[in-house]
Amino acid sequence: MKVIMVPVADRPECRIALKEAFRLARVVSANIVGYHLRPHREEQVRSHWPRLTDSVIETGIPETSEKASRLNTANAERLFRSTAAEHDIPIARKPRVSEGPLAYWHVMVGTPEKLFSIIGPTSDCIVVSRPKARASGPGRAFLLAALLRGGKPLLVLPQKPQPRLGQRILIAWNQGIPVASAVTAALPLLQRAEEVHLVCCGDESSPGPKMAHAGNYLLHWGIESRQHRCKGRDPAAEIMETYRKLGCGLLVMGAYSRSHLRERILGGVTHRLLAKADVPVFALHA
Secondary structure (H helix, E strand, C coil): CCEEEEECCCCHHHHHHHHHHHHHHHHHCCEEEEEEEECCHHHCCCCCCCCCCCCCCCCCCCCCCHHHHHHHHHHHHHHHHHHHHHCCCCECCCCCCCCCCCEEEEEEECCHHHHHHHHCCCCCEEEEECCCCCCCCHHHHHHHHHHHHCCCCEEEECCCCCCCCCCEEEEEECCCHHHHHHHHHCHHHHCCCCEEEEEEECCCCCCCCCHHHHHHHHHHCCCCCEEEEECCCCHHHHHHHHHHHHCCCEEEEECCCCCCHHHHHCCCHHHHHHHHCCCCEEEECC
């Protein structure tokens, strides 16, 4: 993990996500790339995204004047630079080899889906803040666009500091390709964790690697893990109960399958854990 991308706006929830992103960069010796998004005037009230449901995503960016847009950009850059200074990470203009983390600042024009489809695939991890439960607008648009268009793992953070982030990690194993890919992407974090746990809800009758196979894979990387099994009657609730019982600080999971996105986004396990659970989630949509 060498390139951590974080969208930046001068909002309280973004301040928390930005601080955690810089702290993570220090831990894994990664660079931070901050992006502030300015809308095209003609795109302020529309988006190329299909509207899945009003309760899940509000597309587009709120309409603002040119003066307000410039002020928002200046405030976002000021926040990014001050946070970099707090963590003693220098800001560079162009990528270069460095012994320690570097920070880079960019401003792009367009929509969230355009932003993440361009810069997501060339990052190793995208850090965003989880929108409030009843929030609408840019917060949810950024979250879903980052997950579905970014092509890389998404670290979704609650709107409060996370002092135990990554110390104990729980992997929500379901025999799927997305969670297996998420585990591989999370290896830099798993290798540094004090404890790693796997939980499987229900039987393992589906095609795909079982929880024991995942445990063996981790051992190849020198990572010991403990395995837990739940009944599977309410997977989201059982995963969260296991998470809290073990005192974990990060949940690793796969995200929506492409073929059932519309159904799952309306209220499946992914939606409950990714958008509603008040815990840090490291997720990958594959």
